[in-house]
Amino acid sequence: MTVEHRWLLDETPWPEQATLVYGEMVELATPHPPIPKLGWLGPDIVGNRGVIVACVIEQDERDGHVGPLYAVETEDGSPWRLRSEFLVSRGGLHPDMPPRYRSDLPEGTRVRIRLESDTLGATTEAVGEIAGIWWTTSLEPPKGYIVQVGEYSHCVTPQQTEVI
Numbered sequence: 001m002t003v004e005h006r007w008l009l010d011e012t013p014w015p016e017q018a019t020l021v022y023g024e025m026v027e028l029a030t031p032h033p034p035i036p037k038l039g040w041l042g043p044d045i046v047g048n049r050g051v052i053v054a055c056v057i058e059q060d061e062r063d064g065h066v067g068p069l070y071a072v073e074t075e076d077g078s079p080w081r082l083r084s085e086f087l088v089s090r091g092g093l094h095p096d097m098p099p100r101y102r103s104d105l106p107e108g109t110r111v112r113i114r115l116e117s118d119t120l121g122a123t124t125e126a127v128g129e130i131a132g133i134w135w136t137t138s139l140e141p142p143k144g145y146i147v148q149v150g151e152y153s154h155c156v157t158p159q160q161t162e163v164i
Contacts, residue, residue: 006158007133007142010100015057018068023097024052025090026072028080037063041086050074051094052087053138073138094139101142105130105163112162113147113154127164128154 014022028048030040039062054071060083070087072080105111109130114123128149133142134156144157 006104007101008104010102012100012102015055015068017057018055018070019084020052020055020068020070020087020089021093022052022055022100023093025092025094026050026052026070026087027090028072028074028082029086029088031085035063035085038083038085048074048076048078049090050078050080051097051138054100077137096139098139098141101133103130103133103142103145105145107131110164111145111147112164113149113156114160114162115154115156126154 020026026049028041028045028050030046031038034040038060050072052070053073055068056071057067058069059066060069065083068084069081070084072082072087074080107130110127111130112125112127114125116123126149128147130145131148131153132146134144134146135142144155145161147154147156147161
């Protein structure tokens with residue numbers, strides 16, 4: 001069965017411990033006063049602006065702290081995972097932020113994928129498992145799926161994917 005292109009709204013509650021929200025505009029910073037166990041951001045990183053695109057509660061192995069870890073996409077498209085100590089709110093939400101999406105296929109779903117081969121006009125098929133959603137930017141809907149085939153990950157469109 002070929003997969004239709006559909007992305008479901010992610011209605012997972014935002015973590016209660018989070019002090020920043022989805023779509024909030026932030027600036028990357030080094031904590032002041034410094035927290036030696038956490039390290040610092042370099043001078044070429046401090047001051048970059050971005051938007052909060054996800055939040056999970058995790059234990060930081062550097063100091064054992066359990067709390068929010070934010071996924072941030074900066075203006076240049078770079079992805080970051082940072083604690084709130086490294087983020088300064090810019091005081092507003094991104095005006096073009098899309099809703100949060102999740103895959104219509106749960107992680108672990110077995111699929112057959114069709115990939116372009118090195119031979120002109122030929123395709124290669126492989127079997128793997130859905131490992132997540134493929135995004136090029138969090139400010140647009142997902143492009144497709146991340147499929148794990150052995151030790152390799154492939155980014156494929158729904159049209160290249162068949163549930164088995």
